[in-house]
Amino acid sequence: xxxxxxxxxxxxxxxxxxxxxxDGHDVVxxxxxxxxxxxxxxxxxxxxxxxxxxxxxxxxxxxxEAAASEFFYGSTLNLLTYGAAAGVAHHVALSVVGTDRLARxxxxxxxxxxxxxxxxxxxxxxxxIVHATQFFEFIANIADAGTNREVVRLSRALxxxxxxxxxxxxxxxxxxxxxxxxxxxFAGPERFxxxxxxxxxxxxRHDLRDVVVxxxxxxxxxxxxxxxxxxxxxxxxxxTRYDDWFATGGRPYEPATRHPxxx
Ligand SMILES: NC(=O)c1ccc[n+]([C@@H]2O[C@H](COP(=O)([O-])OP(=O)(O)OC[C@H]3O[C@@H](n4cnc5c(N)ncnc54)[C@H](OP(=O)(O)O)[C@@H]3O)[C@@H](O)[C@H]2O)c1
Numbered sequence: 650x651x652x653x654x655x656x657x658x659x660x661x662x663x664x665x666x667x668x669x670x671x672d673g674h675d676v677v678x679x680x681x682x683x684x685x686x687x688x689x690x691x692x693x694x695x696x697x698x699x700x701x702x703x704x705x706x707x708x709x710x711x712x713x714e715a716a717a718s719e720f721f722y723g724s725t726l727n728l729l730t731y732g733a734a735a736g737v738a739h740h741v742a743l744s745v746v747g748t749d750r751l752a753r754x755x756x757x758x759x760x761x762x763x764x765x766x767x768x769x770x771x772x773x774x775x776x777x778i779v780h781a782t783q784f785f786e787f788i789a790n791i792a793d794a795g796t797n798r799e800v801v802r803l804s805r806a807l808x809x810x811x812x813x814x815x816x817x818x819x820x821x822x823x824x825x826x827x828x829x830x831x832x833x834x835f836a837g838p839e840r841f842x843x844x845x846x847x848x849x850x851x852x853x854r855h856d857l858r859d860v861v862v863x864x865x866x867x868x869x870x871x872x873x874x875x876x877x878x879x880x881x882x883x884x885x886x887x888x889t890r891y892d893d894w895f896a897t898g899g900r901p902y903e904p905a906t907r908h909p910x911x912x
Contacts, residue, residue: 652824653677653700653737655687655728656707660786661743664817665706665824672825680707687724690731697735703728704824705742709761712794712869717761725768733774740776741824742769743816746834746880748780754877757870766832775828779820782836782880783810785894789901792847792858795866801851802863803844806873809880810846811837812894815887834884839891843868843878846891853895 652669656662657678669676677696679685685692687707697703705728709720725742732740744762745751752763769776783791788810795801819835848860867873 650701650825651675651677651699652702652704653679653696655679655685655696655703655705655724658682659706659708660784660813661817661820662706664814665704665820668817668821669824672821674825687727688720690727693727693731694735697731697737700735700737702739702741702824703732703737704820705740706820709758712758714757714760714870717758718764721761721765722768725765729768729772729774738775739824739828740769740772740774741779741820742766742776743779743781743820744832746780746782746836746884747877750877751871751873754872754874757867759869759871775830777823777826777829778832779816779823780832780834780880781811781816781819782878783808784813784816785810785837785889785891785899786813786901788847788850789854791843791868792851792856792860794869795847796858799858801844801847801858801860802866803847803860804864804866804868804873805862806843806868806875806878807840808843808846808878809836809838809840810891811835811887812889812899815889819885819887834880835887836880836884837891838886838888840879841891849891850895850901 652674657666658680679696685696709717748762751759792801795803
């Protein structure tokens, strides 16, 4: 099956591409680095020609609400429009567990992801939306986003993070199946407090920043309730535990090269 992966050079995208290729699919790697820009439409017609499925694992260069909203709105409209013209039979997008709740309460980056999901749901195109929890590889970003003067301030929220490889497997399996017309949730096997796992990761990496619980701390522009990042009871539980991921060389994600268009 021919499958176009938008954002196929990113943290999740490279893993989705590898997984689909090893399952025997004909994969088109689409990102600005390969001449495809989902926001401007450049190269989309060629990238989607003959594709049965389109997998959107792209991300905005900036995680602030305005920039992310502009990106996801424009890019998703283009993908739906070009996808329909090319006869794509399955539009698959990756989003975050709890997006609707988080967007409703405060907005931030999650308002942009909620808008992306709404466009897909209301497009009348055949789709599946994969909701994943936070990636282990992303915990360093959570620490950095909460840092001010060498102190990491985090809410008391619980989360159930998962390995990027498990996220990619979930996306690849969904893309190879029929359109579900709904959200499917995936989550890691263990539940932690944000501050607990951030502190653990910083210590394992000999990072001496203090980690403190601050009820007023925001999470990527959003106020978090204790349970808002957690999956529902029907979520599929991924196999990889945090300690096993770390022990087998799991590391925060650092893109090898930065695209010239990225700030
Ligand atoms: N972080 C988490 O814990 C988490 C949890 C659940 C879901 N998610 C979702 O997972 C998705 C993927 O995240 P990620 O961390 O894998 O992202 P990432 O590593 O930042 O990769 C983003 C990808 O998007 C591409 N891209 C950016 N702008 C583009 C454009 N205009 N046209 C075409 N491609 C473009 C990038 O390639 P170029 O630079 O070459 O264009 C890159 O391949 C996101 O939508 C995010 O919301 C994240």
